[in-house]
Amino acid sequence: MYTSETANEDSERTAFRKAEKKYKLYYDTSKKRKHPKTVDLSDVIDFKAVLESYNQNGQLPEGVFAQGSDLYLPVFGLKSRPGFYFIPGALTIKEQCRWIRESLTSFPQPPNRTNHNAIYGHIRDLFVASKEGKILTEVESLSKSNGSGVDVIEGNDPKWKFSEEQCVTSGGSSSKSVSASVLLRKLRWSTLGLQFDWSKRSYNISLPHQKIPDALCQLAKTLAAPAMPPGEVFQPEAAIVNYFSSGARRSWAISLITVLLSLPIKPNIDVFLLPGDMLGGHLDDMEKDWSKPIVSLSLACKAIFLLGGKTREDTPLAMFLRSGDIVLMAGEARECFHGVPRIFTDGGHAEISDLESCFSHEDDSSFLEYCRTSRININIRQVD
Numbered sequence: 001m002y003t004s005e006t007a008n009e010d011s012e013r014t015a016f017r018k019a020e021k022k023y024k025l026y027y028d029t030s031k032k033r034k035h036p037k038t039v040d041l042s043d044v045i046d047f048k049a050v051l052e053s054y055n056q057n058g059q060l061p062e063g064v065f066a067q068g069s070d071l072y073l074p075v076f077g078l079k080s081r082p083g084f085y086f087i088p089g090a091l092t093i094k095e096q097c098r099w100i101r102e103s104l105t106s107f108p109q110p111p112n113r114t115n116h117n118a119i120y121g122h123i124r125d126l127f128v129a130s131k132e133g134k135i136l137t138e139v140e141s142l143s144k145s146n147g148s149g150v151d152v153i154e155g156n157d158p159k160w161k162f163s164e165e166q167c168v169t170s171g172g173s174s175s176k177s178v179s180a181s182v183l184l185r186k187l188r189w190s191t192l193g194l195q196f197d198w199s200k201r202s203y204n205i206s207l208p209h210q211k212i213p214d215a216l217c218q219l220a221k222t223l224a225a226p227a228m229p230p231g232e233v234f235q236p237e238a239a240i241v242n243y244f245s246s247g248a249r250r251s252w253a254i255s256l257i258t259v260l261l262s263l264p265i266k267p268n269i270d271v272f273l274l275p276g277d278m279l280g281g282h283l284d285d286m287e288k289d290w291s292k293p294i295v296s297l298s299l300a301c302k303a304i305f306l307l308g309g310k311t312r313e314d315t316p317l318a319m320f321l322r323s324g325d326i327v328l329m330a331g332e333a334r335e336c337f338h339g340v341p342r343i344f345t346d347g348g349h350a351e352i353s354d355l356e357s358c359f360s361h362e363d364d365s366s367f368l369e370y371c372r373t374s375r376i377n378i379n380i381r382q383v384d
């Protein structure tokens with residue numbers, strides 16, 4: 001799915017890489033307290049401002065056009081990137097909250113796969129386990145401890161189970177366990193519908209899967225319309241949910257890696273060492289028909305999206321992605337490198353105040369806590 005180069009010397013020099021470096025989060029360590037380095041954001045296209053001025057006086061910046069649609073919302077395109085569409089604020093706050101909830105609770109449930117499958121097998125109810133302060137422990141170490149308070153995890157032969165924290169520590173067996181909250185923070189992706197096999201880099205139709213939930217399917221069909229070939233209807237068959245977490249919990253990640261390295265079979269830890277708050281430049285090239293769009297929903301913290309050209313040498317355009325924005329990439333735009341070099345988690349820039357009111361009920365505090373330092377992206381695809 002993701003065609004990506006490893007960061008060798010050449011790729012360091014490409015225009016895409018330069019833009020990634022420009023916008024990536026760096027910390028200024030010269031001051032007493034760690035501060036994000038200031039970045040010049042003046043070149044970043046702000047479609048929220050474009051929409052405001054378009055609604056007020058019909059004016060659009062150079063290179064941007066507006067397209068009518070049945071969505072009752074303006075759909076913007078870029079003259080230099082045919083097939084790319086941006087629909088600012090397309091999702092209501094209620095819809096955003098709904099998809100955030102689903103992304104954290106139902107979407108990572110088996111048979112859907114997540115990045116954690118490779119090590120732990122299917123994990124059920126990770127979000128609830130995190131809320132309840134549970135610990136995931138390897139079955140063998142658990143049997144050495146007092147063995148009570150164990151929740152079952154999906155799978156024929158589960159090797160890892162959730163237990164109450166005391167259950168593990170009281171047995172004195174502290175290795176080969178990891179807290180659910182760390183795993184939630186380290187959740188990078190889950191796949192819906194047809195499952196993508198990252199090791200073979202293709203969709204594996206023999207992996208157990210469920211259809212994309214009807215409501216998400218309907219939403220994707222409606223949103224895809226402006227980018228569809230005339231007379232055709234988008235058929236959502238697969239989706240990837242990307243979870244971007246800020247690096248604030250890096251120390252947690254280091255503890256997890258320590259645990260992983262103590263396993264008899266060493267997992268590939270490269271995947272864990274990738275910063276969780278960015279997505280490197282890539283193409284999505286595993287779907288057959290590129291005339292069909294990828295429908296991409298942004299949720300929670302604001303981000304910068306880079307839309308390059310057909311090679312990494314083309315200078316990318318940078319734009320803000322806010323919670324509720326929709327991006328469509330079809331036709332020629334599907335051949336364009338793209339990525340997310342930055343999410344904003346600081347109060348002034350994250351722009352999640354509407355979500356804060358939506359998740360203001362006490363019962364929703366874990367959703368709010370997650371949203372304050374994270375971004376979620378759901379991208380929906382027609383595979384055949």
Ligand SMILES: O=C(O)CCC(=O)C(=O)O
Pocket residue numbers: 240242279284296298305321338339340377379
């Ligand atoms: O997070 C985003 O907005 C883009 C995600 C993406 O490009 C992908 O998953 O292929």
Ligand SMILES: [Fe+2]
Pocket residue numbers: 282283284338
């Ligand atoms: Fe992509």
